[in-house]
Amino acid sequence: MxxxxxxxxxxxxxxxxxxxxxxxxxxxxxxxxxxxxxxxxxxxxxxxxxxxxxxxxxxxxxxxxxxxxxxxxxGPTPLAPAPHDPAFPAYQQFLHLGEAGLAASIYFVVGARNFAPESERQNWSADQALSVFESRLTLVTRQLARTPYLAGEVFTAADISVTYALELAQTSGGVRLGEVERSYMARTRAQEGYQRAMETCKSRKAWLAKALVE
Structure with a gap:
């Protein structure tokens, strides 16, 4: 197992x-x-x-x-389009953007804003990391204006990758997401797999419930 x-x-x-x-x-x-x-x-x-x-x-x-x-x-699994599939380039891009462009940068913002000494919470490096996150987020917003999911019409692993990053930004990074991103997250979080995963991840479920209320 x-x-x-x-x-x-x-x-x-x-x-x-x-x-x-x-x-x-x-x-x-x-x-x-x-x-x-x-x-x-x-x-x-x-x-x-x-x-x-x-x-x-x-x-x-x-x-x-x-x-x-x-x-x-x-696999194979529809969560990963085949290389010859027209959806593959967007899938590959956003699968990796979810970490390299979004989660990796907002991670440092979360650390600074929530765990650093009060005098160090507003610092140049955290602001730079937030700027990186916001610039990469524009790619997500633009894609979602065209299609319901990041690789097109069908939910893929790219959506798992990006949804995690957007949740982190929204709940702990002080980022206010727009209507496009919020509607997208409502769709991805309605996935049965997401709901089952939340039941497994008890600590995450409790943390999200608290963060979204605050």
Whole structure:
């Protein structure tokens, strides 16, 4: 059975597994408490970040790489258009943009705005990271003005990737999303796989409920 270590970006992996109806188990990792004493997890990923998976003899980290591995290993799946499919270029672009352009930049904004000492919360680097996020977000907005999902008419793993980043920005990064993005997230979060993943990720569910109320 596939073991997923950690929620956070691991939610992308769990959502994908639910959409693909693959068996797995979630092994929680408490990053806020520190992982120094979590020897089982550090044996999987000595760098100490999440997510990570163990699938038989295979160990992997990095959420997008894990998603691509799972779809290639256990596919084919409509979540990943074939290379000859006209939807493939947009799918590939937004699958990676969801992390490289959106989540990776907003992560530093979240850290500065929520965890840094008060005097350091408004700093140049966090502002630069927010600027990067906002510039990449324009690509998402433009695409969603054309099609209901990022690769076209059909929900794909690119939507899992980007929805995670938009949720993070909205709930912890202080970003106000426009109507286009909010309507899009309503569609993606209506996916049954999303709902099942939320039931698995109890900590994330509680955190989102609190963040959206505030």
């Amino acid at each position: 596939i073991t997923v270590f950690g929620e956070g970006r691991g939610f992308r992996v769990i959502w994908l597994l639910e959409e693909m109806r693959l068996a797995y188990r979630l092994r929680p990792v408490d990053l806020l408490a520190g992982v120094e004493k979590d020897t089982e997890f550090l044996a999987i990923n000595p760098a100490g970040f999440i997510p990570a998976i163990q699938d038989g003899d295979v160990t992997m980290v990095e959420s997008i790489a894990i998603m691509e591995y799972l779809m290639a290993r256990y």
